[in-house]
Amino acid sequence: MPKFSALRRRSIRGDPERDDPLSRAIAPPENESQEEYAARLATEEEAQKCSDAIDEEINRQRLENKRAPKSIRVLLLGQSESGKSTTLKNFQLIDSSKAFRHERASWRAVIQLNIVRSIRLILDLITEAHAHASGDASPAQISTGFPRLLTESADSPPIQTQSKVTPDLLKLRMRLLPLQQVEESLLRKMTPAGSAEFEATHLSPMTNRPYKGRSGKFKEVAINSTAQWKGAFGRLIATARASMDSAADIDFEDPNDPGVILNACAEDISKLWNDPTVKSLLKAHRIRLESMSGFFLDSINRVTGLRYIPTDDDILRARLKTLGVSEHRFTLKSAGSMVSHDWRVYDVGVHDLWSAWAPYFDDLDAIIFLAPLSGFDEVLVEDPSVNKLEDSILLWKHVVSNPLLKNTQIVLFLNKIDLFRAKLEAGIRFSEFVVSYGARSNDYESTSNYIRKKFGMLLKQHSPVPRIYYSHLTSMTDSKSTQHILVNVKDMVIREMLQKSSLV
Ligand SMILES: Nc1nc2c(ncn2[C@@H]2O[C@H](COP(=O)(O)OP(=O)(O)OP(=O)(O)O)[C@@H](O)[C@H]2O)c(=O)[nH]1
Numbered sequence: 001m002p003k004f005s006a007l008r009r010r011s012i013r014g015d016p017e018r019d020d021p022l023s024r025a026i027a028p029p030e031n032e033s034q035e036e037y038a039a040r041l042a043t044e045e046e047a048q049k050c051s052d053a054i055d056e057e058i059n060r061q062r063l064e065n066k067r068a069p070k071s072i073r074v075l076l077l078g079q080s081e082s083g084k085s086t087t088l089k090n091f092q093l094i095d096s097s098k099a100f101r102h103e104r105a106s107w108r109a110v111i112q113l114n115i116v117r118s119i120r121l122i123l124d125l126i127t128e129a130h131a132h133a134s135g136d137a138s139p140a141q142i143s144t145g146f147p148r149l150l151t152e153s154a155d156s157p158p159i160q161t162q163s164k165v166t167p168d169l170l171k172l173r174m175r176l177l178p179l180q181q182v183e184e185s186l187l188r189k190m191t192p193a194g195s196a197e198f199e200a201t202h203l204s205p206m207t208n209r210p211y212k213g214r215s216g217k218f219k220e221v222a223i224n225s226t227a228q229w230k231g232a233f234g235r236l237i238a239t240a241r242a243s244m245d246s247a248a249d250i251d252f253e254d255p256n257d258p259g260v261i262l263n264a265c266a267e268d269i270s271k272l273w274n275d276p277t278v279k280s281l282l283k284a285h286r287i288r289l290e291s292m293s294g295f296f297l298d299s300i301n302r303v304t305g306l307r308y309i310p311t312d313d314d315i316l317r318a319r320l321k322t323l324g325v326s327e328h329r330f331t332l333k334s335a336g337s338m339v340s341h342d343w344r345v346y347d348v349g350v351h352d353l354w355s356a357w358a359p360y361f362d363d364l365d366a367i368i369f370l371a372p373l374s375g376f377d378e379v380l381v382e383d384p385s386v387n388k389l390e391d392s393i394l395l396w397k398h399v400v401s402n403p404l405l406k407n408t409q410i411v412l413f414l415n416k417i418d419l420f421r422a423k424l425e426a427g428i429r430f431s432e433f434v435v436s437y438g439a440r441s442n443d444y445e446s447t448s449n450y451i452r453k454k455f456g457m458l459l460k461q462h463s464p465v466p467r468i469y470y471s472h473l474t475s476m477t478d479s480k481s482t483q484h485i486l487v488n489v490k491d492m493v494i495r496e497m498l499q500k501s502s503l504v
């Protein structure tokens with residue numbers, strides 16, 4: 001039976017639209033002989049078979065994709081410095097204990113930047129205190145450019161900077177001033193002039209003023225794409241074999257390596273940090289340098305060692321502000337099964353909060369929400385009128401009540417418990433900042449439980465649909481305890497995901 005051509009011939013002949021180009025193109029030739037007709041039929045049947053086979057393959061792949069576990073998409077949320085990037089680093093570590101093997105040279109540079117920044121803060125305090133003592137500046141003009149603790153409000157008495165800046169301290173300051181060049185050269189290396197990252201980095205001051213109108217001199221290094229800046233330090237990777245990961249050796253002989261200058265300054269840095277005047281200046285300005293991000297002055301001899309290679313824990317403590325989005329993919333096996341899942345974890349910089357995060361809300365499996373508990377007595381860098389814990393709570397309310405996220409699991413990490421505990425132990429009273437806590441005990445268990453319950457209540461009250469409350473007290477810089485928690489979380493996410501898909 002001349003299946004296709006006969007039908008086609010019939011439908012075309014006598015068709016009023018037969019003169020259109022498509023009809024003409026597919027119409028059989030006029031005056032076709034019997035042989036030609038048979039040959040054409042055979043070709044058409046062959047073509048159809050081929051087309052059917054392609055359709056079948058597409059369907060088979062579609063079915064296979066349906067059966068295969070889909071990627072698990074997780075978004076990290078939380079205010080700036082809450083620990084999102086640190087959580088991501090921990091995910092990388094559970095994926096592979098050698099996750100940082102190619103990155104140690106780059107993180108060494110970040111740690112060097114962190115050290116120089118801490119020193120710059122102290123040097124500026126000394127300069128300002130000295131200027132004040134010599135009558136060059138009034139207390140009102142003195143600004144560290146760093147956020148202060150909540151204890152300091154507009155009504156607080158002026159900061160007392162009576163600590164005497166000794167000639168020795170001024171000499172120490174002079175000797176350490178060249179470290180500013182180290183900062184500049186590291187920044188230049190990380191962010192070549194003209195690159196988007198250069199602009200971002202240099203426009204990201206860390207001040208105690210709101211975003212708009214910031215002109216502070218303290219700039220926090222922020223990097224847009226992890227891959228690119230890490231590439232810049234490839235040059236430091238050499239062939240010597242002295243490191244913990246053979247592939248991550250650093251060229252310690254490089255004369256331009258800032259590690260050489262830092263090493264030469266180590267003793268002075270140590271003197272500066274332990275100087276009683278510096279301690280009292282910091283106290284007067286209510287700056288707890290040791291609870292600030294990227295604090296390494298306590299291990300200065302080790303981290304400025306000539307053969308220093310950052311450990312995994314150092315990398316977790318290194319501070320580099322995120323701009324833009326990093327997507328990290330890895331494959332993890334779920335516990336007790338051989339099934340591997342492809343994970344995608346998104347770490348999105350929080351510059352413009354919702355507009356930055358919203359595109360990732362679609363088809364998310366889970367959100368890990370980070371609220372740093374240690375922020376209970378601190379204010380936001382971006383807006384010093386807002387308490388950090390209060391900001392976390394508001395953000396949490398926003399997230400749990402969002403209808404777009406009603407089917408997304410949310411896991412709360414009450415983070416930075418190490419710093420939180422240290423603050424309570426130092427005598428800082430929780431109830432002074434969280435007034436509703438009242439006269440209850442100031443110990444770690446009671447206070448952390450109280451906050452945990454508060455977050456849980458908000459979830460219950462504001463969730464569009466009932467949700468299970470998952471919360472963990474975390475210290476993201478402690479890789480051991482964190483790994484245990486992340487393994488639990490990933491198993492829970494998979495369990496819920498499978499449960500949900502079996503209900504569909
Ligand atoms: N002591 C302590 N430090 C922490 C903890 N979690 C994170 N940090 C440190 O806090 C700093 C900020 O953490 P990040 O992970 O960079 O914060 P982020 O949420 O990514 O911040 P942005 O990139 O600005 O949005 C880093 O120096 C971390 O090492 C913690 O549990 N304890």
Ligand SMILES: [Mg+2]
Nearest residue numbers: 084085321322
């Ligand atoms: Mg980050």
